[in-house]
Amino acid sequence: MSVVADARGTTEPGATVKRDQWPLASVNFFMADFLAGIGPFLGVFLLAHGWQSGLIGTVMTIGGVAGMLMTIPAGAFIDATRHKRAAVIIPAIFTISASAIILLSQEFWVVATSQVATAIAGAVIGPSVNAMTLGIVKQAGFTRQNGINQAFNHAGNVVGAGLSGLLGWKFGYPAVFILAAVFGLLTIISVLMIPASDIDHGAARGAINDDKNGKVSGFQVLLECKPLLVLAAALAAFHLGNAAMLPLYGMAVVSDGTINGPGFVAITIVVAQATMIVASIVAMRMAEAQGYWLVLLISFLALPLRGLIAGNLIVPWGVYPVQILDGVGAGLQSVAVPGLVARILNGTGRINVGQGAVMTAQGIGAALSPAIGGWIAQVFGYEAMFYVLGGFALLSVGLWLAFASFLKPACVGNAGSETCADTSSANPGAESASG
Numbered sequence: 370m371s372v373v374a375d376a377r378g379t380t381e382p383g384a385t386v387k388r389d390q391w392p393l394a395s396v397n398f399f400m401a402d403f404l405a406g407i408g409p410f411l412g413v414f415l416l417a418h419g420w421q422s423g424l425i426g427t428v429m430t431i432g433g434v435a436g437m438l439m440t441i442p443a444g445a446f447i448d449a450t451r452h453k454r455a456a457v458i459i460p461a462i463f464t465i466s467a468s469a470i471i472l473l474s475q476e477f478w479v480v481a482t483s484q485v486a487t488a489i490a491g492a493v494i495g496p497s498v499n500a501m502t503l504g505i506v507k508q509a510g511f512t513r514q515n516g517i518n519q520a521f522n523h524a525g526n527v528v529g530a531g532l533s534g535l536l537g538w539k540f541g542y543p544a545v546f547i548l549a550a551v552f553g554l555l556t557i558i559s560v561l562m563i564p565a566s567d568i569d570h571g572a573a574r575g576a577i578n579d580d581k582n583g584k585v586s587g588f589q590v591l592l593e594c595k596p597l598l599v600l601a602a603a604l605a606a607f608h609l610g611n612a613a614m615l616p617l618y619g620m621a622v623v624s625d626g627t628i629n630g631p632g633f634v635a636i637t638i639v640v641a642q643a644t645m646i647v648a649s650i651v652a653m654r655m656a657e658a659q660g661y662w663l664v665l666l667i668s669f670l671a672l673p674l675r676g677l678i679a680g681n682l683i684v685p686w687g688v689y690p691v692q693i694l695d696g697v698g699a700g701l702q703s704v705a706v707p708g709l710v711a712r713i714l715n716g717t718g719r720i721n722v723g724q725g726a727v728m729t730a731q732g733i734g735a736a737l738s739p740a741i742g743g744w745i746a747q748v749f750g751y752e753a754m755f756y757v758l759g760g761f762a763l764l765s766v767g768l769w770l771a772f773a774s775f776l777k778p779a780c781v782g783n784a785g786s787e788t789c790a791d792t793s794s795a796n797p798g799a800e801s802a803s804g
Contacts, residue, residue, distance in 0.1 A: 390514065393502055395559035396457070397522040400498070401642075402529025403465060403553035404491055411471075411484075412616035414542055418475045422620060426613065426743020428477065430736050432484025433612070437732025439492040444725025447493070447500050448574040448718070456497040457560050460490035465553045469546050496724050499707050501563065504573030508715055512708050516653025519703040523645035523696075525552075530638035575711065576718035588719070591726050594789035596713050596779035599772045601730035603669065603765040604706065608734030610672055610761030611698065613742035614679065615641070617758075618691060621683045621751040637692050644696020645703065652704035660781035661712075662773070664705040669765040671698035676759015680752040713779050713789050734761075 415425050450456060467486035470479060499515070506514045529552060536544035591597060615637060652664050675694035682691065707724060714723040738758065745754040769776065 390506075390517070392559050392562040393498075393505070393514065394517055394521040395562070396498055396556055397518040398525035398528075399552045399556040399559060400457075400461070400494065401522045401525030401552075402533070403461065403549045403556060404494060412620045414471070415475065415480070416620060420475075421747065422617070422743045423740075423747045424477070424743075425616075425620075426739035426741075428481050428484060429613075429616070429739035429743075431481045432488040433732055433736030433739070435485040436488030436492045437729050437736050439489045440496075440725040440728035440732060441722060442725070443492045444496055444722040444728075447496050447721040447725075451570050453497050453501050453504070453568055453570075453573065454560050454563065454565055457494050457501075458557050460493045461553050461556055464490040464494070465550045468549060472543055472546055492725075492728065496721055496728070499711075499724065500573040500721050501568055503575075503711060503720065504568040504570060505563075507569070507572045508575075508711065511711055512656050512704070513653060515708055516649055516656075516704050519649040519652075519700070520646050522703070523642045523649060523700065526642035527639050527646070530642065534636065534639075571718075573721070574718050575715045575720035588722065590714070590717050590719055590789055591723060594713060594723075595772075596776055597710065597723060597726070597789065599768055599776060600665075600706070600709065601727050603665070603768045604702075604727060605730040605734040606764035606768070607669055607672060607698075607702075607762050608731045609738050609741070610676065610734075610758040611695075612735035612738035614672075614675065614755070614758055615692075615695065616739065617742050617746060617751065617754065618679055618683075618688070621746070622685055622688070637688050640689055640692035641695040641699065644693045645700030648697050648700025649704050652701045656705060656708060660777070661705045661709045662769075662777045662780035664701050665709070665780075666766070666769050668698045668701040668705065669762050669769060671695075671701075672762035672765075673759045676755045676757075676762075679759070680755035683751055709780060717789055 411429070412422075412425050415428075416422075447453065447456060464487055467483045467490070470483045473479075498518070502514055502518060503511050529548065532548055533545045536548055618637065655664050671694045675691055675698070678694070679687070679691045706727060710723050710727055711720050714720045717723075742754050742758055745757055
């Protein structure tokens with residue numbers, strides 16, 4: 370018997386969760402490669418098939434918009450469903466199938482349809498894994514377990530990208546898809562290793578009770594929660610600049626045809642994801658010691674510096690400083706964002722809808738980023754494009770500093786501090802935890 374946390378974040382005796390920690394880590398490790406599929410390789414793949422940067426950015430944006438539109442409905446579904454393992458397994462099958470379609474045809478609408486299907490599946494899979502984690506380890510264990518999950522996720526990206534680069538170099542792009550399919554199968558096996566009975570569905574959604582009398586807040590809590598709104602706005606600005614950096618940097622360096630496309634893209638991913646392993650562990654330690662505010666501020670500051678360096682180092686070796694900074698920003702956020710949303714919405718029963726709302730804000734920025742970056746690169750050149758994209762994160766920094774007075778207490782989550790559940794506990798629009 371071990372001590373685990375209940376939905377309020379307090380501790381009480383409960384069944385051991387150690388048997389679930391390694392399957393959770395395994396899920397995150399293997400899902401990293403199959404969830405991305407050809408994603409990071411899509412730009413250079415289409416470039417090799419005669420596409421221009423503007424059209425490549427447009428098709429990426431179409432997929433991004435589709436994923437963005439699904440994040441809130443997906444969050445509501447994850448809150449309500451008691452079949453969270455199936456919410457990973459079924460979309461995984463569709464993701465693998467959708468990625469393989471691109472091998473058969475590179476027609477615009479075929480590629481666009483594949484990107485839409487992949488984005489919709491991704492909107493369900495990632496949050497479902499987070500919900501399973503929260504349902505198993507509860508609030509008190511979430512920061513640490515999420516840090517472990519993200520470290521394994523980034524390690525999976527390193528291994529997957531390295532193997533993809535090697536196999537793509539030796540056997541071509543079809544080998545990249547086959548590898549993603551194998552990782553997808555291993556993800557499904559890992560999910561099935563988690564007993565369904567170990568998932569507390571009330572804790573997974575942030576409800577205090579999970580019986581017929583349990584109440585959750587109305588959806589308007591998402592609009593009334595000030596820390597959530599500022600977080601969403603800051604992340605939207607960040608991803609407006611960040612999302613297109615990796616594919617466009619790869620395209621900028623390989624555009625002269627002298628660099629092996631799959632190999633170079635693999636290097637960009639490996640450098641960033643290796644950095645993210647360290648950053649996620651650092652974020653976990655910092656969050657446990659002093660909360661999430663400083664973690665997120667540092668993540669926002671990394672992007673303007675990255676854009677400045679990328680604009681001045683469009684050369685093969687420039688991938689190292691550019692992608693190390695990518696790893697710092699994304700690695701810190703991979704732990705801080707879901708952890709902060711779970712913390713400030715604890716007790717509302719709407720954690721996964723809240724995660725979906727934040728993902729929607731991220732998706733707005735990420736969906737626009739490839740199109741904006743692609744057309745800027747095509748008209749004004751890659752150097753100007755990197756400066757513009759990096760500058761968007763200055764908006765994030767400004768928001769985070771301007772609203773620090775109420776963000777810092779929410780990020781620390783001290784006992785007795787105000788949470789979004791406090792302002793919605795008497796909400797007449799509340800509904801049962803089963804709905």
